[in-house]
Amino acid sequence: MLERFIAITADFSIIIPFIYLLFKGKIPLTISDKLIYVYIVLTLIRNIASFVTMMLGVYNIYLYNWYNLLSFGIIAALYFQILNNLYFKMLVIAALILLIAIAFIDYRTLLNVRTTEFNRFSFNASGCFTILFILFFLYELIRKLQVKKLTEYPLFWFSSGALLYYSGTIFPYIFIQYTFNNLANRDLYWIIDAVLSIVLSVFLCFSIRHMKHQKTV
Amino acid sequence: MESPYVIIIGTGIMLIMAMFIVLFVMYYQRKQIEQQMRVKDMEAEFQRKLLEVSMASTEAERRRIAQDLHDDIGALLSVTKLTFNALYGQLGSKDQAERLAKQVREALDETISHVRRISRELVPTTLERFGLPAALQEFAAKSISSHTVRITFGYSGDENIRLEPKVELMLYRVAQELINNALKHSGGTNVHVQLSLPPETFGLVVEDNGHGFNLQEAHTRPSPGLGLDSIEGRLRVINGKINYETGPQKGCRAVVELRQLVLYEKAKKRDVEKAQ
Ligand SMILES: Nc1ncnc2c1ncn2[C@@H]1O[C@H](COP(=O)(O)OP(=O)(O)OP(=O)(O)O)[C@@H](O)[C@H]1O
Numbered sequence: 001m002l003e004r005f006i007a008i009t010a011d012f013s014i015i016i017p018f019i020y021l022l023f024k025g026k027i028p029l030t031i032s033d034k035l036i037y038v039y040i041v042l043t044l045i046r047n048i049a050s051f052v053t054m055m056l057g058v059y060n061i062y063l064y065n066w067y068n069l070l071s072f073g074i075i076a077a078l079y080f081q082i083l084n085n086l087y088f089k090m091l092v093i094a095a096l097i098l099l100i101a102i103a104f105i106d107y108r109t110l111l112n113v114r115t116t117e118f119n120r121f122s123f124n125a126s127g128c129f130t131i132l133f134i135l136f137f138l139y140e141l142i143r144k145l146q147v148k149k150l151t152e153y154p155l156f157w158f159s160s161g162a163l164l165y166y167s168g169t170i171f172p173y174i175f176i177q178y179t180f181n182n183l184a185n186r187d188l189y190w191i192i193d194a195v196l197s198i199v200l201s202v203f204l205c206f207s208i209r210h211m212k213h214q215k216t217v
Numbered sequence: 218m219e220s221p222y223v224i225i226i227g228t229g230i231m232l233i234m235a236m237f238i239v240l241f242v243m244y245y246q247r248k249q250i251e252q253q254m255r256v257k258d259m260e261a262e263f264q265r266k267l268l269e270v271s272m273a274s275t276e277a278e279r280r281r282i283a284q285d286l287h288d289d290i291g292a293l294l295s296v297t298k299l300t301f302n303a304l305y306g307q308l309g310s311k312d313q314a315e316r317l318a319k320q321v322r323e324a325l326d327e328t329i330s331h332v333r334r335i336s337r338e339l340v341p342t343t344l345e346r347f348g349l350p351a352a353l354q355e356f357a358a359k360s361i362s363s364h365t366v367r368i369t370f371g372y373s374g375d376e377n378i379r380l381e382p383k384v385e386l387m388l389y390r391v392a393q394e395l396i397n398n399a400l401k402h403s404g405g406t407n408v409h410v411q412l413s414l415p416p417e418t419f420g421l422v423v424e425d426n427g428h429g430f431n432l433q434e435a436h437t438r439p440s441p442g443l444g445l446d447s448i449e450g451r452l453r454v455i456n457g458k459i460n461y462e463t464g465p466q467k468g469c470r471a472v473v474e475l476r477q478l479v480l481y482e483k484a485k486k487r488d489v490e491k492a493q
């Protein structure tokens with residue numbers, strides 16, 4: 001019962017940053033802010049869609065597999081545009097291509113709407129790459145010192161939340177065949193994901209709170 | 218299989234690491250920024266000291282030149298004049314010679330008064346003896362004679378209050394430059410200098426009714442003058458600030474303030490007056 005409650009809370013927690021964004025009204029957003037915006041909207045769409053399909057009793061694993069690829073695309077774009085390091089930019093592009101290639105090894109999970117399986121490779125690959133990007137970004141932050149107050153920097157909040165989320169979910173993803181793709185103990189791992197989703201939403205709220213027109217890295 | 222434990226422990230470790238990284242980044246970044254600020258402060262302080270030293274040496278140099286002018290050249294000229302007068306007495310009364318001699322004497326007189334004026338201008342003795350109000354008043358009065366602009370001077374507060382000599386000198390030079398700028402560039406007809414001394418807060422205002430200027434533009438002009446920069450530099454040394462209220466066709470009002478006020482000996486002026 002509690003697990004279900006957490007799962008539902010997690011699904012809806014993304015609404016809070018979304019509403020916050022709407023309340024914030026018209027502010028001049030930086031490109032990073034816009035990409036965070038898109039990330040939030042995409043996550044919201046996934047959660048609503050999966051909730052609706054669950055209610056209707058339609059297969060929805062398909063949604064998750066695609067969401068994973070799309071959200072990684074946004075994150076890659078986010079760090080691609082914020083960092084001015086050529087090697088890093090190439091790494092991001094390589095990671096994106098590699099991820100798509102890896103994801104299509106398990107092509108049935110992407111092309112078959114009625115799939116019951118999570119993509120076996122793309123989740124942990126995207127998680128690893130995201131963590132890599134974030135670590136690099138944080139490293140650049142403390143190396144260049146261009147941001148005076150980290151706690152007032154939207155992208156720092158986003159990165160911290162995402163780092164917690166992706167590093168917390170990476171283990172369940174590594175063993176995805178035994179965890180999510182194994183119906184018997186899937187619920188246990190949903191909880192980890194759900195709790196971390198809530199944490200991420202909270203961090204997103206902080207991120208939005210500090211969005212205003214400002215110079216970025 | 219044991220995977221549940223592996224996963225839960227692994228997840229825990231990963232989360233702790235992530236948390237640690239985030240906190241570390243925040244901590245380290247703050248430390249670095251603080252460090253950077255400290256270095257910047259030190260650099261600014263160093264710059265200030267450097268400026269102070271260079272300005273002090275300029276003033277010392279001026280004092281030396283003034284003294285040399287007054288003591289050496291001035292004295293020599295006076296001696297020359299005396300000798301010439303003696304020579305003039307012996308000259309007889311040839312018309313031509315008499316006219317030439319008169320010219321030489323006039324030239325000598327003029328030179329002597331020039332030397333006196335220059336050596337007085339180099340070192341503001343009025344300032345040292347009687348303080349800012351008197352010195353500014355004198356400067357304003359002197360400037361009037363040579364320009365078609367009306368200069369007025371007013372002050373409020375206790376005129377016997379003296380600031381640190383270094384501070385007074387800097388303020389005097391700042392006021393000089395501001396007045397000179399107003400005379401030179403403003404194209405107005407009135408310049409007003411207002412000084413407020415303690416017990417009110419200190420303030421020095423120089424305003425004109427000319428055509429004003431664009432501060433940004435004056436700074437970024439290809440070959441800018443030295444005046445505005447030297448004002449900035451002097452005020453940095455004595456921890457003051459200047460604010461220009463100006464714009465095209467709005468005149469110019471420059472307000473000088475001090476962040477902290479070091480009073481020197483009050484009533485020093487009175488002592489000096491008594492002594493004389
Ligand atoms: N009171 C004023 N009214 C109008 N313009 C002014 C006034 N004060 C300064 N300016 C403008 O600002 C410019 C910079 O002044 P600044 O004192 O730095 O240089 P300067 O007077 O031209 O040269 P310097 O002071 O080195 O002899 C001037 O050229 C003038 O255009």
Ligand SMILES: [Mg+2]
Nearest residue numbers: 398442444445
């Ligand atoms: Mg000038």
